[in-house]
Amino acid sequence: MKKLINEPDDVVDEMLDGMIAAYPDRLRRLPDTQVVVRDDAPVDGKVALVTGGGSGHEPTHAGYIGDGMLDGAAAGDVFSSPTADEFEALIDACDAGDGVLAIIKNYEGDVMNFETAIELAEMEGVKVESVVVDDDVAVEDSLYTSGRRGVCGTILVHKAAGAKAAEGADLSEVKRVAEKVIDNVGTMGTALTSCVTPEKGEPTFDLGDDEIELGIGIHGEPGTERTELMSADEITDALTEAVLDDLDLDAGQEVLTIVNGMGGTPQMELFVVNRRLQELLGEHELETWDAWVGDYMTSLDMAGASVTVCAVDDELKELLGAPADTPALTQTQ
Amino acid sequence: MSEEGDGEAASGALSDGEAVVAAVEAVADRIEAERDHLTDLDSAIGDADHGGNMARGWAAAAEAARDLDDPDPQTVCKTVGKTLMAEVGGASGPLFGGSLVFASAELDDGVTAESAVAFAETYLEKVEDRGDARVGDQTMVDALTPAVHTFKKSIETDELSPLEALAKAVDAAERGVAFTVPIRAKKGRASYLGWRSVGHQDPGATSALYILEELLATAADALDSETPDVDATSPTIPDESEEATASDPEGD
Numbered sequence: 001m002k003k004l005i006n007e008p009d010d011v012v013d014e015m016l017d018g019m020i021a022a023y024p025d026r027l028r029r030l031p032d033t034q035v036v037v038r039d040d041a042p043v044d045g046k047v048a049l050v051t052g053g054g055s056g057h058e059p060t061h062a063g064y065i066g067d068g069m070l071d072g073a074a075a076g077d078v079f080s081s082p083t084a085d086e087f088e089a090l091i092d093a094c095d096a097g098d099g100v101l102a103i104i105k106n107y108e109g110d111v112m113n114f115e116t117a118i119e120l121a122e123m124e125g126v127k128v129e130s131v132v133v134d135d136d137v138a139v140e141d142s143l144y145t146s147g148r149r150g151v152c153g154t155i156l157v158h159k160a161a162g163a164k165a166a167e168g169a170d171l172s173e174v175k176r177v178a179e180k181v182i183d184n185v186g187t188m189g190t191a192l193t194s195c196v197t198p199e200k201g202e203p204t205f206d207l208g209d210d211e212i213e214l215g216i217g218i219h220g221e222p223g224t225e226r227t228e229l230m231s232a233d234e235i236t237d238a239l240t241e242a243v244l245d246d247l248d249l250d251a252g253q254e255v256l257t258i259v260n261g262m263g264g265t266p267q268m269e270l271f272v273v274n275r276r277l278q279e280l281l282g283e284h285e286l287e288t289w290d291a292w293v294g295d296y297m298t299s300l301d302m303a304g305a306s307v308t309v310c311a312v313d314d315e316l317k318e319l320l321g322a323p324a325d326t327p328a329l330t331q332t333q
Numbered sequence: 334m335s336e337e338g339d340g341e342a343a344s345g346a347l348s349d350g351e352a353v354v355a356a357v358e359a360v361a362d363r364i365e366a367e368r369d370h371l372t373d374l375d376s377a378i379g380d381a382d383h384g385g386n387m388a389r390g391w392a393a394a395a396e397a398a399r400d401l402d403d404p405d406p407q408t409v410c411k412t413v414g415k416t417l418m419a420e421v422g423g424a425s426g427p428l429f430g431g432s433l434v435f436a437s438a439e440l441d442d443g444v445t446a447e448s449a450v451a452f453a454e455t456y457l458e459k460v461e462d463r464g465d466a467r468v469g470d471q472t473m474v475d476a477l478t479p480a481v482h483t484f485k486k487s488i489e490t491d492e493l494s495p496l497e498a499l500a501k502a503v504d505a506a507e508r509g510v511a512f513t514v515p516i517r518a519k520k521g522r523a524s525y526l527g528w529r530s531v532g533h534q535d536p537g538a539t540s541a542l543y544i545l546e547e548l549l550a551t552a553a554d555a556l557d558s559e560t561p562d563v564d565a566t567s568p569t570i571p572d573e574s575e576e577a578t579a580s581d582p583e584g585d
Binding site for chain 2: 081119
């Protein structure tokens with residue numbers, strides 16, 4: 001499989017250097033680490049938001065560093081958790097004395113390494129709280145988790161909690177908002193092809209030309225169901241119905257939706273999915289407050305998409321709609 | 334769990350930093366020697382990276398420990414723990430390495446029989462909390478729990494020497510590892526296999542046993558003593574209720 005890389009072992013390192021070179025006035029990399037932080041970190045008078053996880057999900061994680069969202073992110077190797085010492089360096093670099101909120105996606109390695117780092121940082125006197133995002137409605141337990149996986153809904157946690165922190169709210173308030181998003185968001189994804197990791201150079205799983213996988217995660221782990229290729233509308237229906245079943249929303253509820261590309265699907269197809277998604281929400285008498293379409297949390301070059309639905313109230317609308325200025329997400333009011 | 338040592342009666346075992354460095358080097362050699370075996374155990378139930386990750390981590394830890402200038406046991410433990418955290422990765426980094434960093438806080442006043450017990454208990458507690466695992470989940474906890482309880486009881490109740498207590502702890506860990514074979518994994522990657530995990534020996538528990546065995550060998554060596562003989566047919570059961578839980582994993 002052709003890849004635009006030099007050596008597989010150097011991909012993450014070279015990606016981070018290239019990213020810093022693209023945003024030298026916004027981002028910097030902590031020396032001898034794979035940790036990226038705001039250039040002006042630590043930011044005084046503000047709770048710091050940090051996250052991290054395996055690489056291969058770009059623009060997640062470092063793409064969301066900036067005003068109104070994250071203060072920093074640790075990048076692990078492709079699909080591998082960052083180590084605890086990297087998370088610890090991240091927390092130390094971002095804490096300005098008002099505390100740190102760690103946003104963790106629910107994967108065993110991420111949770112254990114982040115929690116270890118948090119305990120070490122607390123021993124040094126840093127105030128740290130954490131939330132674990134588990135928005136994937138497809139599985140209860142998976143290859144990499146106990147409980148549901150954390151996927152694209154995490155972006156909304158970054159956005160809402162980031163806006164709250166930017167207002168100057170204290171750590172408990174910022175955490176409350178993060179948990180509010182987690183309680184109200186669900187996601188389900190599909191793969192049309194497997195991703196190909198730089199290390200392996202060939203598809204992680206075999207999928208026939210006429211097959212798709214429903215309920216996939218973001219690491220090439222198997223989905224919950226393999227079916228024949230269906231039309232975009234049929235696939236959108238399957239994903240959306242699973243999410244709506246899980247969220248169990250009342251008629252008239254306002255929602256924010258994301259049609260997220262997995263890395264190898266053109267925008268054209270994502271918009272086709274969004275068209276049907278919005279139609280279907282209408283049939284369920286749900287009101288779309290905002291609809292995002294794009295590659296927010298990818299799985300390398302996997303073709304496919306996920307559908308995220310988040311129920312919003314006035315508070316979440318204000319926070320999710322607040323300004324943000326990051327490499328991957330810019331919003332003006 | 335590591336670096337238990339030495340009471341007043343047996344000074345020189347693992348109470349000085351050089352001996353602890355020697356123990357770390359012995360562990361690194363052992364893990365390297367068992368690398369393929371650990372990987373084989375892991376490939377049956379996990380993702381076949383335990384041997385490689387642990388060998389890489391312990392080799393780096395031994396190097397870091399050797400580079401310390403006139404170290405005390407606490408500094409060695411902390412350095413080894415931090416190195417394992419950084420080099421092993423995955424879940425084993427926080428479990429083997431992070432727990433060591435936290436447990437080393439018990440060694441503020443050096444290694445004594447008393448502080449070694451506190452060290453061992455803290456290590457076990459951190460592994461249990463971080464991994465959310467208990468006895469019977471087919472994890473390293475199955476090796477550590479009987480070892481730590483046996484060590485504590487041997488010191489506090491039976492008033493054995495630290496070396497004898499460590500020998501009993503190793504024996505208990507060995508039986509704990511054997512106990513992982515017929516049970517079903519509830520935590521870690523093996524748990525996704527459900528009932529298919531039955532019949533497999535847990536690689537994490539196996540690594541924990543190798544670490545303890547090398548600590549014992551190094552301690553005996555430092556004391557210029559034979560490894561004490563432990564009667565495996567009459568196990569010292571330190572806590573009846575704990576052990577009852579151990580032999581009765583929940584049925585779910």
